[in-house]
Amino acid sequence: MRVVHYINQFFAGIGGEDSASAPPERRDGAIGPGRRLDALLGDEHTVVATVFCGDDRAASDPASLDEIMQLIRSADAEMVLAGPAFSSGRYGVACARVAGAAQAAGLIALASMAADNPGVAEAGAAPIVESGETARQMGPSLERFAAAARRVAAGEALAGIEGVIASTRRLNRLDARSAAERAVDLALARFDGDKTATEIPQPDFGHVHPAPPIDNPREALIALVSEGAVVPMGNPDRLESARAHKWLRYSLEGLDRLAPGEYQSVHGGFSTVAANADPNRILPLDAAREMERDGRIGSLYQEYLVTAGNGTSVADAQRFGVEWASELRRAGVRAAILTST
Amino acid sequence: MLCNLLPIATRVGAPRMVPTRGIPYPAGDPSLSQEDERAWRRTLLETALVAVSTHVTQPTVFTPGPAAAKSG
Numbered sequence: 001m002r003v004v005h006y007i008n009q010f011f012a013g014i015g016g017e018d019s020a021s022a023p024p025e026r027r028d029g030a031i032g033p034g035r036r037l038d039a040l041l042g043d044e045h046t047v048v049a050t051v052f053c054g055d056d057r058a059a060s061d062p063a064s065l066d067e068i069m070q071l072i073r074s075a076d077a078e079m080v081l082a083g084p085a086f087s088s089g090r091y092g093v094a095c096a097r098v099a100g101a102a103q104a105a106g107l108i109a110l111a112s113m114a115a116d117n118p119g120v121a122e123a124g125a126a127p128i129v130e131s132g133e134t135a136r137q138m139g140p141s142l143e144r145f146a147a148a149a150r151r152v153a154a155g156e157a158l159a160g161i162e163g164v165i166a167s168t169r170r171l172n173r174l175d176a177r178s179a180a181e182r183a184v185d186l187a188l189a190r191f192d193g194d195k196t197a198t199e200i201p202q203p204d205f206g207h208v209h210p211a212p213p214i215d216n217p218r219e220a221l222i223a224l225v226s227e228g229a230v231v232p233m234g235n236p237d238r239l240e241s242a243r244a245h246k247w248l249r250y251s252l253e254g255l256d257r258l259a260p261g262e263y264q265s266v267h268g269g270f271s272t273v274a275a276n277a278d279p280n281r282i283l284p285l286d287a288a289r290e291m292e293r294d295g296r297i298g299s300l301y302q303e304y305l306v307t308a309g310n311g312t313s314v315a316d317a318q319r320f321g322v323e324w325a326s327e328l329r330r331a332g333v334r335a336a337i338l339t340s341t
Numbered sequence: 342m343l344c345n346l347l348p349i350a351t352r353v354g355a356p357r358m359v360p361t362r363g364i365p366y367p368a369g370d371p372s373l374s375q376e377d378e379r380a381w382r383r384t385l386l387e388t389a390l391v392a393v394s395t396h397v398t399q400p401t402v403f404t405p406g407p408a409a410a411k412s413g
Contacts (some may be wrong), residue, residue: 207354
């Protein structure tokens with residue numbers, strides 16, 4: 001297939017932020033990361049042209065999308081690949097819109113970016129292939145992007161392709177076997193010991209390596225953390241009650257318990273009546289202080305970390321976890337007790 | 342982790358779990374008297390200390406001991 005690669009001004013070698021308003025342009029063949037992408041696409045597909053545009057221009061000027069599409073058509077594209085944009089917001093939005101417009105125009109189109117890139121929501125019907133967070137992961141990101149593109153070009157269903165994070169719409173297709181036959185076949189496969197056969201793949205959350213145990217809680221600094229959205233009354237820092245994109249920290253210094261009326265839960269996923277009557281039901285500060293006094297734990301970390309675990313994206317949740325772990329480790333905390341609603 | 346939805350926590354691979362009595366109050370139980378609830382809360386934390394002091398290789402549930410039973 002004839003492939004047109006879309007990238008931004010930076011990866012096209014035009015310039016950095018100073019060139020972010022550069023208008024769309026087309027060059028023959030692959031440039032920048034497109035060279036590696038072209039090689040990974042194999043003999044069946046060739047990057048015949050590269051279209052690029054400044055990030056500001058592409059993300060904020062509605063006319064630029066039409067210009068980009070004209071340049072793509074002028075190269076007789078059959079497939080459009082946009083990115084990888086990693087975590088860059090404007091670049092991600094541009095890549096997603098280009099892929100979405102190309103898909104709507106009847107071309108095969110994919111974009112590549114990190115799962116929490118705001119562009120993920122902008123791709124219309126075009127699939128997005130997950131990339132790394134930064135350009136340091138260019139190599140593996142391009143490999144995954146090219147592999148997914150080859151499989152989409154070969155007509156494979158999106159649901160089975162590794163790394164596709166958006167637009168995994170279910171497509172109707174005719175199967176030679178009836179649903180009853182397929183169900184019995186899957187059941188028989190299960191009885192034969194095949195635990196993975198399925199028509200509906202479930203998301204893979206990866207694997208968390210358990211931290212090693214602590215030697216002695218009586219000498220350890222212990223932290224309380226929660227996704228129960230307990231915040232000071234009035235929610236001064238505006239923690240979201242659902243789909244939180246952030247977490248907050250609050251001091252526990254001088255506090256023996258979380259007093260009703262001074263703290264509240266703003267979690268949007270359950271009735272907070274019990275939590276607000278006694279916020280220690282979410283963040284067990286009173287009992288933890290008691291154990292600190294009794295010498296059961298060395299001491300309690302001076303802050304608690306909190307978010308709202310309600311419809312939170314896996315990507316955000318993973319980021320919170322990584323940030324919490326790194327923050328607590330830096331502070332010398334040996335164990336964290338997380339309350340989960 | 343103190344949580345009520347153990348199947349979900351297990352599925353996503355939470356290493357150390359202590360089961361609680363309700364989604365809206367992971368560290369409490371409003372059906373108890375204030376005093377008993379406080380004792381239950383401490384039992385949950387004591388169990389959590391056992392959990393963080395124990396070597397695990399996969400999602401593991403640490404059930405609060407009989408001393409934690411409702412006394413009221």
